[in-house]
Amino acid sequence: MTEPAHEIHPPIRAYLVIAAVLAVITAVEVAVFYITWLARFLVPILLVLSAAKFALVAMFFMHLRSDSRVFSGLFAGPLAIAIAIILVLMALFGAFVVGRP
Amino acid sequence: MTGTGGIRGWITTVDHKRIGILYGVTAFVFFLVGGIEALVIRLQLARPDSAVVSAETFNQLFTMHGTTMIFLAVMPLGAAFFNYLIPLMIGARDVAFPRLNALSYWVFLFGGLFLNASFLFGAAPDAGWFGYANLTDRQFSPGPAIDFWLLGLLVLGVSSLIAGFNFIVTILNMRAPGMTFMRLPVFVWMTLITQFLIVLAFPTITVGLFLLFFDRYLGTGFYNPLVGGNPLLWQHLFWLFGHPEVYILILPAMGIVSEVLPTFARKPLFGYPVVVYSGILIGFFGFGVWSHHMFTVGLGAVADAAFSLATMLIGIPTGVKIFNWLATLWGGAIRARTPLYFAVGFIAMFLMGGLSGIMHASPPVDMQQQDSYFVVAHLHYVLVGGSLFGLFAGIYYWWPKMTGRLLSDRLGKLNFWLLLAGFNATFFPMHFLGLLGMPRRIYTYSADRGWEPWNLVSTLGAFLIAVSVLVFLVNAVRSLRAGAPAGPDPWDGRTLEWTLPSPPPVHNFEEVPTVAHRDELWARKRRRPAEPPAPREPVPAPAPHGIHLPPPSHYPIVVAGGILLVAVGALAHVAVSVLGGLLAVYGIYRWAFEYGGPGRGHPAPLEETSLGLDHRKTGFWAFLGSECMFFASLIATYMAYKGKSLTGPYPHEILNIPLTSISTFVLLMSSLLMVLALAAVQRGDRLGAKLWLFGTAFFGLIFLGFQAYEFIEFVHEGLTLQVNLFGATFFVLTGFHGAHVTVGVIWLLSLWVLALRERLGPADAMLVEVAGLYWHFVDIVWIAIFTLIYLIQ
DSSP, rough: OOOOOHHOOOOOHHHHHHHHHHHHHHHHHHHHHOOOOGGGGHHHHHHHHHHHHHHHIIIIIOOTTOOOOOOOOHHHHHHHHHHHHHHHHHHTTTTTTTTTT | TTTTOHHHHHOOOHHHHHHHHHHHHHHHHHHHHHHHHHHOOOOOOSTTTOOOOHHHHHHHHHHHHHIIIIIIIHHHHHHHHHHHHHHHTOSSOOOSOOOHHHHHHHHHHHHHHHHHHHHTTTOOOOOOTTTTTTTTSSSTTTHHHHHHHHHHHHHHHHHHHHHHHHHHHHHHHHOOOOOOOGSSOOHHHHHHHHHHHHHHHHHHHHHHHHHHHHHHHOOOTOOOGGTOOOHHHHHHHHHHHHHHHHHEEEEEEEEHHHHHHHHHTTTTTTOOOOOOOOOOOHHHHHHGOGGGGGGGGGOHHHHHHHHHHHHHHHHHHHHHHHHHHHHTTTTOOOOHHHHHHHHHHHHHHHHHHHHHHHHTSSSHHHHHTTEEEEEHHHHHHHHIIIIIIHHHHHHHHHHHHHHHBOHHHHHHHHHHHHHHHHHHHHHHHHHHHHHHHHHOOOOOOOGSSSSSHHHHHHHHHHHHHHHHHHHHHHHHHEEEHHHOOOOSSSTOOOOOGGGGGOOTTTTSSOOOOOOOOTHHHHHHHHHHOOOOOOTSSOOHHHHOOOOOOOOOOHHHHHHHHHHHHHHHHSSOOHHHHHHHHHHHHHHHHHTTTTTTTTTTOOOOOOSSSSSOHHHHHHHHHHHHHHHHHHHHHHHHHHHTTTTSSSSOOOOHOOOOOHHOOOOOOOHHHHHHHHHHHHHHHHHHHHHHHHHHHHHHHHHHHHHHHHHHHHHHHHHHHHHHHTTTTHHHHHHHHHHHHHHHHHHHHHHHHHHHHHHHOOOOOOOHHHHHHHOOOOOOHHHHHHHHIIIIOOOOO
């Protein structure tokens, strides 16, 4: 048995739009990488763009936006812990210390 | 049927009760093995300058004692209870994935045998149960001992993870009608939290073990300071697993005690919601305290203060539980039977372990006690005084349900008093030994240290523990031979399992029960009016059709055998690993087609599940959550070592952004093709399904082609796994991602073949949806990798 997925998932056209947006964001990411005067803001810009792509795939292609909240919880909870662990380990290894070699 | 008799019946069983018994018996045998190792350790330390065993053997004994007791005894004893009881307590006929349940047992058994086979080759692991780097590096441990250890733990991790996903889905989605979350027995709640801890904690040690494997087999330097690596990385990855592991070991015991106390106090558990929320908080905080095991390594004042605070915080929900248990007993009509003795013993002993734990939460105090016998005393008060007393309470409580016969209460109480006396005689003196300066893991000491009297007491206590276990075995054998019949409800129980005959029939319940109370059976016996249903939780209708039970299967043991051979091959010859991999793949494919095709094995109708969700999809989301932790550990390793390579090539010299941008685009677009494939399958468009499934796999292959080209180019330019930390972290992170993509391509091509054979209709859409989730996940992991590695250099 399957869920009536076609009723809760976006139409094909929405998938095409999402894919186009993903392609554009990727192009912007690569462009930003090469624009030297943006170098100071490179990291926050890239992180925001990357997070946007991540969210688009998770919400629309993986259907978290329209599917059960249980699935969102099963994914977002561990994801939050995972991100926290990356940040704490980076801090413990001195990744945020200014001027480190 | 699942009730097939004989050895073949046990080998092919998928019945959760039989698997529970297999877990229990196997774990108890390993418990005896670990206990014998402990006795030899204590014999060696009873007198100064002793020579019962050599220093090398002593190292092997304490390493295998810790590893055995944690991974092969206490954890699987908890699993025995999960397996036997969870379906009975939630009113289900089996677990969500019965064959996966069997697989987890066989992988556990083979992993345990593999680990202990090291003794036969004179190569038992000898670097401590937490295998600190760089004791474990090839330079300091050149033989196969550490390989046995790391490969054994990797195999055992597979078993734990599989069981974790299975029980998460079972508890979330297979509760009887009316059994809302706040009517779940506390043991079920603690099991659920434990499974989340398992699926989120094991990926970090898996990554740590893989990095150790690469250091030992491929010459990388993840833990080698000579090439810029840092042994502390191992400690972080290990304790990120190791501290949640403490709660993986103790929460089931807390759940057992929360069932035993109300039954024998004849009043409901005091503050049920607070006990549940405290368990959740313990599980959550459990991920934020790992570095309190590392106060002495020099993390810095801020880190020490933060982890100290978090450790003290975790004591609060634990203390809350203890007050709730005491309040449950207070004013109760106490029946002083053996299970209650062990439950009360648990409270007292665990409290003592908790108090010394609070002492360790203070960095200045911990620095004095680090690596002394004080710590040995603390951890045994938690894991023996806590976990083992709780498990014994559970054994005495549920034995009549499992066997249909009562254990002797007189022998049970003798078992308890001997264990209590022996346990305290063994471990309480270790506090004094630690304060007197005796380090842990020394194989002997000189007479002038003044440690002999307490060591002698400790050794005598250990043998008293052995006598208590012997009394239990006598009790068990007597009960099995001629114990008094238990009847269905010997304790005036509260929960659903006591509504069933002892032992329960193969199908558990004739009719799926409807639950209207937290203590459902008490309410029925006392004819209480039904509680109002919770407002937002669905109450599914009972099944209108007959009883479907999965038939026995021998593919779980085939797949487990394949996994074992993969590990054996790492020690023997790569051909054995390849053979094992092929056997596992063969087993998986035969498994998939066992019921006439993938997804044809009576999947639970959605309207009969507790949440209205497909088991496979729910389990797969739990798997993806676990995968987040796996890739987070790899990404954290890359980020921690970023810029710390001692030699080139460096990222900015070698990374090819235009090329990788194209491969990134290809992978992103493959996700589009994947959703188109799913949509085609859902609407019955067979041509579209074939086209888009193949297209997705083809785009995946293009991505892999780009990755292979990139790897070859990098090697030509001098970047290898061994040359520097950048090479090691880059190849391992992107390599694991590539391996995931490869699995995805194989999966998609398998579905494509099904589509070509016209065996992939709308009714099979869930198969494609789950594959799609996996595919999109590898896509979003790559989104993170592309940004963090390629663009932020």
